[in-house]
Structure formats: C-alpha cells, structure tokens
Amino acid sequence: MNNKRKTPMNEKRIIEEFQKRERNISIVTGVVVFLGPMILGILYFASYYKVIPDRFILLVGMMLLIPLFFIIISRRCPNCGAFMNRYRIFPKTCHKCGAKLK
Secondary structure (H helix, E strand, O other), rough: OOOOOOOOOOOHHHHHHHHHHHHHHHHHHHHHHHHHHHHHHHHHHHHHHHOOOOHHHHHHHHHHOOOHHHHHHHHEOOOOOOOOOOOOOOOOOOOOOOOOOO
16 A cells, blocks of 8 residues: 555544545635636626726636646545545545545
C-alpha cells in the first residue's frame, strides 16, 4: 500500500475529516450553481450594452472553473489520500485502503 500519511488515522477522525470535506464541497457547489449563472448573466447584459469588454466575461467564466478544481482535489480519502471513485458519488468506504468514511 502506497500511503501518503505516515501514521494511519483512527476511524472516528477519518469520518470527521471526510464529513468536513463533504460539507466544504457542498458549500462551494452551492455557491457556483446559484451565483455563477447570475454573475455571468449580469456580465452578459453589461457587455451587450458595451459597459464592459467581452474578454472580461471570458475571464470571469474561467474563474468559475476554479471551484471545480477545488472539488476534485478535496475528493480524497483522509486516511490514504487516494481520489474517491468517480462512479460512486457518496462512498461509504475508501476503494484503496478500505477506511470507513461514513
């Protein structure tokens, strides 16, 4: 097993850490889903009336991709650091080390 952590965490600590990460992912996802289209819509109408340049909209759209990278990085096992399985949205255990996550 190729663990990134030197000492394994106890089960309660793993579950708490995973719940904290899932909560952060939920907050970031909610902000992007609700505020992202609103920000882009406002910028679109502002550029339609030539208040701001079109390149600024592209820049803001690219900035909305930053939370996507945060979500990908955060979806890791707290025990071994392996990425969560992409086909299981709500995993109960780590597919690599078998640590209980919920």
